[in-house]
Amino acid sequence: MDFTYTETQDMLRDTLARFLADTYDFETRKKMIDSAEGRDPGIWRALANDLGILSAPFSEAQGGLGGGALENMIMMEELGKVIAIEPYLQTVVIGGGALKAAGGALADAVIPEIIAGNAIIAFAYAEPQGRYDLANLRTTAKKDGAGYVLNGHKGVVYAAPWATHLLVTARTGGNQRDRDGVELFLVDAKSAGITRRDYPTVDGSRASEIYFENVALPAEALLPGGIDLVEKVVDEAAVAVCGEACGVTRKLHEGTLDYSKQRQQFGQPIGRFQVLQHRMADMFLEVEQIMSMTLMATLKLDLPAAERKAMVSLAKAKVSRSAKFVGQNAIQTHGGIGITQELAIGHYFKRATMIESQFGSADWHLDRYEQLTLPGAA
Numbered sequence: 001m002d003f004t005y006t007e008t009q010d011m012l013r014d015t016l017a018r019f020l021a022d023t024y025d026f027e028t029r030k031k032m033i034d035s036a037e038g039r040d041p042g043i044w045r046a047l048a049n050d051l052g053i054l055s056a057p058f059s060e061a062q063g064g065l066g067g068g069a070l071e072n073m074i075m076m077e078e079l080g081k082v083i084a085i086e087p088y089l090q091t092v093v094i095g096g097g098a099l100k101a102a103g104g105a106l107a108d109a110v111i112p113e114i115i116a117g118n119a120i121i122a123f124a125y126a127e128p129q130g131r132y133d134l135a136n137l138r139t140t141a142k143k144d145g146a147g148y149v150l151n152g153h154k155g156v157v158y159a160a161p162w163a164t165h166l167l168v169t170a171r172t173g174g175n176q177r178d179r180d181g182v183e184l185f186l187v188d189a190k191s192a193g194i195t196r197r198d199y200p201t202v203d204g205s206r207a208s209e210i211y212f213e214n215v216a217l218p219a220e221a222l223l224p225g226g227i228d229l230v231e232k233v234v235d236e237a238a239v240a241v242c243g244e245a246c247g248v249t250r251k252l253h254e255g256t257l258d259y260s261k262q263r264q265q266f267g268q269p270i271g272r273f274q275v276l277q278h279r280m281a282d283m284f285l286e287v288e289q290i291m292s293m294t295l296m297a298t299l300k301l302d303l304p305a306a307e308r309k310a311m312v313s314l315a316k317a318k319v320s321r322s323a324k325f326v327g328q329n330a331i332q333t334h335g336g337i338g339i340t341q342e343l344a345i346g347h348y349f350k351r352a353t354m355i356e357s358q359f360g361s362a363d364w365h366l367d368r369y370e371q372l373t374l375p376g377a378a
Helices: 007-023 026-034 041-050 069-081 088-102 104-115 226-262 274-299 305-339 344-357 362-373
Strands: 121-124 140-144 147-158 165-171 182-188 194-200 206-217
Touching: 007 041, 007 069, 026 344, 069 088, 069 226, 069 274, 088 104, 088 121, 088 165, 088 182, 088 226, 121 147, 140 165, 147 165, 147 182, 182 206, 182 226, 226 274, 226 305, 226 344, 274 305, 305 344, 305 362
Parallel strands: 121 165
Antiparallel strands: 140 147, 147 206, 165 182, 194 206
16 A cells, blocks of 8 residues: 655644644744743734645645545654644644534635634533533533523643634433433634633643533534534544654653753763664564554545544554653653753653543543454454
8 A cells, every 4th residue: 555645744744843843843832832822823823824835735625735544643743853833733633634524604704714714613522520421411401592602611621722723522312421412512712601721731732621501502513413423533643643743752752862961871872872772673673563553544445434433543552651651650750850851851741641532541442342343342
């Protein structure tokens, strides 16, 4: 099978890589994180208007470049290399992916705003009791005339402090863990009845606890598709995070390799020690393996649901374990300096640690893979 990227895909990668090299160095990122807003809005505007990066996975009819999941993977890998805090995952991959799948007037209205950089979407799906069960919801959207009334609590909503819209999972019927009755709504972030508690995350981003109290939603806020749409969106997000992990782990390996050539011990660079040479080789192999696994899962996203889920879980389980392996070996090689705020490697390690469990841990995905593929396991 030919895994060569197209000329357009290579152009997108090179364009984003050059831009990030010029504007997203480690010290600049630190200043953005430490600022009151936690980011530089000008970066997002430049990605939209100067580079057209936000249009990559959308159809030409929607004003995009006609790409899809593979373009998202490429963009996420480059963003991972600089541990970017931009809400590409939340807005383009998750928000844009949900709207593309749902279609209709709402998609026609909001997708051009995403492409233009005017809309930022935060995915409000996680609840304290839910863990990785997407159907375990206490948040409700009860019918009220033509629309709905939303009540509930969502935790660790990445990018919510910056969001113009919230993509919210809520229960319109059924019991707390039933698949039936789970729906997805696109909510104006400024709607009356929404309360946020914002905070910085360990990996340098911003997130919120969000409380909905009698939030009135119009009928058109509902994205048709139910739990199947939610699962599709989360699988696409998981694979995109795998793409980000490829960039993060590659930089962890490169940074550790460079350090092993500079750090002197017993009158020679520590990289000359055989045990560390083996460690560098093992880290490199993990990076290459997850690149292949991520590409495989990306190309399988259009398969029927059961096959898609199996391939996504296989890739995410491998990526979660590899991110842990590469990150821990990077820190062990650097020693105590590796976890300081002043050294970039510690920030890459924090992001790798978050990726381990984002959208499902290795154990959870291996269990799902087993249930989907082994006879009699379900």
